[in-house]
Amino acid sequence: MKRFLIALQFLTIIPVKIKPPIKKEDLGASLLYFPLVGVLIGGVLALCAVVLAPFSALFRAAVILIISVLITGGIHLDGFADTCDAFYGNNPKDKILEIMRDSHIGAMGAAGMVSVLLLKFSIIAGFSEELLWRVLILTAVFSRWSQVLACRGASYAREDGKGRYFMEYATKQALLSGFFFTAALFYLFFKLEGFVLFFASLLPVLLLLQYMKKRIGGMTGDTIGALSEFAEVSILLLAFFMHLAY
Numbered sequence: 001m002k003r004f005l006i007a008l009q010f011l012t013i014i015p016v017k018i019k020p021p022i023k024k025e026d027l028g029a030s031l032l033y034f035p036l037v038g039v040l041i042g043g044v045l046a047l048c049a050v051v052l053a054p055f056s057a058l059f060r061a062a063v064i065l066i067i068s069v070l071i072t073g074g075i076h077l078d079g080f081a082d083t084c085d086a087f088y089g090n091n092p093k094d095k096i097l098e099i100m101r102d103s104h105i106g107a108m109g110a111a112g113m114v115s116v117l118l119l120k121f122s123i124i125a126g127f128s129e130e131l132l133w134r135v136l137i138l139t140a141v142f143s144r145w146s147q148v149l150a151c152r153g154a155s156y157a158r159e160d161g162k163g164r165y166f167m168e169y170a171t172k173q174a175l176l177s178g179f180f181f182t183a184a185l186f187y188l189f190f191k192l193e194g195f196v197l198f199f200a201s202l203l204p205v206l207l208l209l210q211y212m213k214k215r216i217g218g219m220t221g222d223t224i225g226a227l228s229e230f231a232e233v234s235i236l237l238l239a240f241f242m243h244l245a246y
Contacts, residue, residue, distance in 0.1 A: 002018055002019065002022070002026060003026055003029045003030040003032065003033060004030070004033040004036070004037075005017075005018045006018060006022065006026055006027065006030035006033075007030040007031070007032075007033040007034055007036070007037050008033075008037050008040075010030070011034065011037045011038075011041070011072065011075075011144065012037065012040075012041065012071055012072060012073070013070070013071060013072070013073045014071075024165040024168070024169060025165075025169045027165040027166050027169060028151070028165060028166055028167070028168060028169020028170045028171065028174075029169065029171065029174070030166075031147075031148045031151055031152075031166060031170050031171070031174040031175075031178075032171070032173065032174040032177060032178070034144040034145060034147055034148050034174075034178065035141050035144050035145045035148070035178045035181050035182055036181075037144060038140040038141035038142070038143065038144035038145065039137065039140070039141055039185075041068075041071055041072070041140040041144075042136050042137035042138070042139065042140030042141055043137060044067065044071060045064055045067060045068055045136040045137075045140065046132075046133035046134070046136045046137050047133075048060075048063060048064050048067055049064060049129070049132045049133045049136060050129075050133055052064070053129050057125045057126070058125050060124075060125070060132075061121050061122075061124040061125035062121065064124055064136070065117065065120055065121050065124065075225060076143075076225035076226075076228045076229050077113055077116070077117075077225070077229060078222075078225065079221060079222040079223065079224065079225020079226050079228075079229075080112060080113060080116060080225055080226040080229040080230075081105050081109035081110065081112055081113045082099070082100045082102075082105070082109060082222040082226075083100065083112075083212075083222050083223050083225070083226035084108045084109045084111070084112030084113075084226075085099050085100075085102075085105065085106040085107075085108050085109035085112075086099035086100045086222070087212075087215060088108040093157075093215065093216045093217060096215065096216050097157065097158060097216065097220070100220060100222045100223075116229055116233060119233055119236075119237075120232065120233065120236060123233075123236040123237060123240050124136075124236065126240055127239075127240065127243065128243070131239070131243055134189040134190070135235070135236065135239045137185070137189070138185060138186060138189060138194075138197075138235060138239070139232050139235045139236055139239075140232075141181075141182050141185055142182055142186075142198070142201060142231055142232075142235050143228045143229070143231040143232045143235070144228070145178040145179065145181075145182045146205050146227055146228055146231035147224050147227070147228050148170070148174055148175055148178045149175060149178075149205070149206075149209070150209055150219050150223075150224045150227050151166050151167045151170040151219070151224065152167075152170040152171075152172065152174065152175040153175075153209060154167065154209065154212075154213050154218050154219040155167060155217070155218040155219075156168065156218055156219065156220070157216045157217055157218035157219055157220050157223075158220060161220070161221065163219075163220060163221035163224070167218075167219065182198070183195065183198055186198040193242065196242070197235070197238055197239055197242060200238050201231070201234040201235045201238050204230070204234050205227065205230065205231050205234060208227060208230055209227060212226075212227070
């Protein structure tokens, strides 16, 4: 239960009390529950989609997007903005890490944040009521599992930082359990088309992960947040195109 609460505290703004002590190993082990927390987040967003069904698609999309930011505290968006600032241009590793440590958001970070929000908004507004609630759940679960993938598939790019322990103690069990759990949800909601959506969305996430590792020799909390945002857009975009195709 402690490790689930760590995951819940890290991924949402829900106030939880965790009985000390919290060991370094507990941080890595909490990754096992990231997809489950994704179900909770996606469930809240899906409920919003159902409740707001009588309203216009634009209003519904705006409210869903706002709630998605509020429930997570915008932590992944912040990482996405910092990553845009740092990775823009041909900066060396040390400069990239230095920029990501800066609490201020630069021009590219602001542009990136606005762009990803606009993209999500436009896609969410285009879904039918029947599909939207399912896509929202899958998006939340897949993006949280992508964080597990990043933690297990890369080393920590800095010498210190809390994110280091998530990566250092990430387990193969967390990665594989999350993989099968997430894939099963995709199948449950969309049958064989769900598998197509899952693996088609996984490919760009893996490519981005490799690119980030090549640039800075690993991952940081900011780049994991950026990867999570990218994973969300991948699911939304590909699900939308599949929806149009069928």
